[in-house]
Amino acid sequence: xxxxxxxxxxxxxxxxxxxxxxxxxxxxxxxxxxxxxxxxxxxxxxxxxxxxxxxxxxxxxxxxxxxxxxxxxxxxxxxxxxxxxxxxxxxxxxxxxxxxxxxxxxxxxxxxxxxxxxxxxxxxxxxxxxxxxxxxxxxxxxxxxxxxxxxxxxxxxxxxxxxxxxxxxxxxxxxxxxxxxxxxxxxxxxxxxxxxxxxxxxxxxxxxxxxxxxxxxx
Amino acid sequence: xxxxxxxxxxxxxxxxxxxxxxxxxxxxxxxxxxxxxxxxxxxxxxxxxxxxxxxxxxxxxxxxxxxxxxxxxxxxxxxxxxxxxxxxxxxxxxxxxxxxxxxxxxxxxxxxxxxxxxxxxxxxxxxxxxxxxxxxxxxxxxxxxxxxxxxxxxxxxxxxxxxxxxxxxxxxxxxxxxxxxxxxxxxxxxxxxxx
Numbered sequence: 232x233x234x235x236x237x238x239x240x241x242x243x244x245x246x247x248x249x250x251x252x253x254x255x256x257x258x259x260x261x262x263x264x265x266x267x268x269x270x271x272x273x274x275x276x277x278x279x280x281x282x283x284x285x286x287x288x289x290x291x292x293x294x295x296x297x298x299x300x301x302x303x304x305x306x307x308x309x310x311x312x313x314x315x316x317x318x319x320x321x322x323x324x325x326x327x328x329x330x331x332x333x334x335x336x337x338x339x340x341x342x343x344x345x346x347x348x349x350x351x352x353x354x355x356x357x358x359x360x361x362x363x364x365x366x367x368x369x370x371x372x373x374x375x376x377x378x379x380x381x382x383x384x385x386x387x388x389x390x391x392x393x394x395x396x397x398x399x400x401x402x403x404x405x406x407x408x409x410x411x412x413x414x415x416x417x418x419x420x421x422x423x424x425x426x427x428x429x430x431x432x433x434x435x436x437x438x439x440x441x442x443x444x445x446x447x448x449x
Numbered sequence: 450x451x452x453x454x455x456x457x458x459x460x461x462x463x464x465x466x467x468x469x470x471x472x473x474x475x476x477x478x479x480x481x482x483x484x485x486x487x488x489x490x491x492x493x494x495x496x497x498x499x500x501x502x503x504x505x506x507x508x509x510x511x512x513x514x515x516x517x518x519x520x521x522x523x524x525x526x527x528x529x530x531x532x533x534x535x536x537x538x539x540x541x542x543x544x545x546x547x548x549x550x551x552x553x554x555x556x557x558x559x560x561x562x563x564x565x566x567x568x569x570x571x572x573x574x575x576x577x578x579x580x581x582x583x584x585x586x587x588x589x590x591x592x593x594x595x596x597x598x599x600x601x602x603x604x605x606x607x608x609x610x611x612x613x614x615x616x617x618x619x620x621x622x623x624x625x626x627x628x629x630x631x632x633x634x635x636x637x638x639x640x641x642x643x644x
Contacts, residue, residue, distance in 0.1 A: 236546055236547060237545065237546055238545050238546075238565055238568040238569040239543075239545035239546075239568065239569060239572045239573070239596065240569065240572060240573045241565070241569040242569070244564075244565040244566040244569050244570070245566050246566060246581055247561050247564065247566045247567045247570070247578055247581050247582070248561060248564075248566070249559065249561045249582070250559070250560065250561070253559050253560070255482065255483055255556075255557055257560070258454070259454075260451075260453055260454045260457040260458070262479055263457050263458075263461055263475070264457050265478070265479070265482075265557075266474075266475040266476075266478040266479050267457075267460065267461060267464060267470060267475065269478050270470045270471070270474050270475055270478060271464070271469065271470065274469045274470075279600075283546075283547055286547070287546075287547070295565065299548070299560070299563050301453060304453070304456065304457065304460075307460075308460070316467075316469065317460070317463055317464065317467070317469075321463050322456065322459055322460060322463065325458075325459035325462060325463070326459075326462065326463060326466065327463050327466050327467050331467045331468055331469070334469065336468065336469060336470065336471055336474075337470070337471065337474045338471050338473070338474055339471060339473035339474045339476070339477045341474065342474050342477040342478055342481065343477070343481070345524075346478075346481060346523050346524045347522050347523040347524075348522075348523055348524075349522065349523035349524040349525065349526065349527040350524070350527060351527040351528065351600075352527065352528065352599075352600040353528060380546060380598045380599060381598070382545050382546060382596065382598060384545075384572060384573075394530065396528070396599070396601055399528075399599060399600060400600075402599075416599055416601070418530075418595075418601070420593070426572070426573075427573055431573075432574075432575070432576060432592065434588065434589065434590070434591040434592065435575055435576070435591065435592040435593070435594065436591065436592075436593050436594070437572045437593075437594040437596060438593070438594070438595050438596060439596045439598045440596075440597065440598045440599035440601050441598070441599075442599070
């Protein structure tokens with residue numbers, strides 16, 4: 232979706248402001264929201280692409296006015312509500328109102344193995360790679376209302392394949408229950424001037440990681 | 450108490466009472482990222498690459514495997530690519546679409562990395578962003594920005610500073626800042642380290 236999360240190239244947000252002491256969490260509730268979100272991955276059974284879409288799928292004014300962990304929280308609530316795990320009336324009441332669903336739970340002993348294993352996304356390639364290193368490719372003009380990981384600022388632009396990563400789970404289908412449908416994944420680098428015009432830094436390049444169906448030969 | 454605090458508290462109560470979360474698992478998750486996983490891990494990787502040419506080759510060839518040699522694996526670091534700064538190219542990493550970041554080697558990202566100013570600007574005006582971090586590069590040094598739009602995570606290998614030849618791997622790790630591995634900084638000079 233063309234949402235407010237797709238920020239590359241927007242103006243007006245002001246300077247980057249590193250903090251002097253950089254606390255990992257800025258309030259006790261952020262720590263809890265972080266841990267609840269990670270822990271609920273197991274009973275919830277959703278995947279990272281569903282989580283990302285749940286966070287980005289909101290009105291731009293809301294997205295931009297929420298803090299990072301507020302977005303996590305809103306995403307978590309949406310994912311749980313979709314599955315009937317926790318519903319809005321329960322959150323309003325502050326206590327359970329409906330029966331528990333029969334779902335697996337993340338135990339303390341599961342935490343280290345789960346984090347250490349992660350969730351690799353590389354899969355056996357269903358077909359040979361369409362592009363190789365050095366190939367010129369154009370990012371397609373794709374504007375689905377659904378999840379996509381091709382940023383707006385490269386759509387329609389021509390770049391060069393720099394890395395070929397193998398076939399990876401395709402987020403556009405995976406985010407919406409359409410399965411993994413793995414596709415070849417490439418790092419495509421664009422000259423800054425191709426993206427931002429003649430005034431851009433001639434010695435800068437920007438890359439994105441793009442799945443096969445995001446690209447066409449140029 | 451803020452509305453958000455109340456909401457999180459209510460949510461945690463509901464999830465615990467329903468038996469969806471184990472409070473001990475929540476503690477373990479928090480403890481992991483507050484005490485075990487952080488940029489010290491990445492600094493060890495970089496220091497080893499600076500000290501051991503064979504390790505550097507392995508890191509540049511297959512960073513996921515080379516990083517796993519030091520015991521750092523898993524969530525948000527399943528597929529890592531190491532990108533090396535050179536006298537002619539400076540690398541910077543961003544996730545314009547959300548907050549992708551190599552957790553096993555750098556820990557959780559700082560607020561600025563996840564913020565709209567960094568995400569919006571670093572792909573368009575990387576030199577200006579670098580300057581705000583106090584780093585001014587000559588115009589002839591190319592800047593290469595890596596937007597982490599998939600599950601590939603990027604680790605910048607900063608240039609080894611001058612005057613560090615006699616340092617041990619542990620001492621070298623002290624020169625490797627978190628920002629130097631994102632690309633918004635450079636490694637510290639040995640003279641900046643108080644002995």
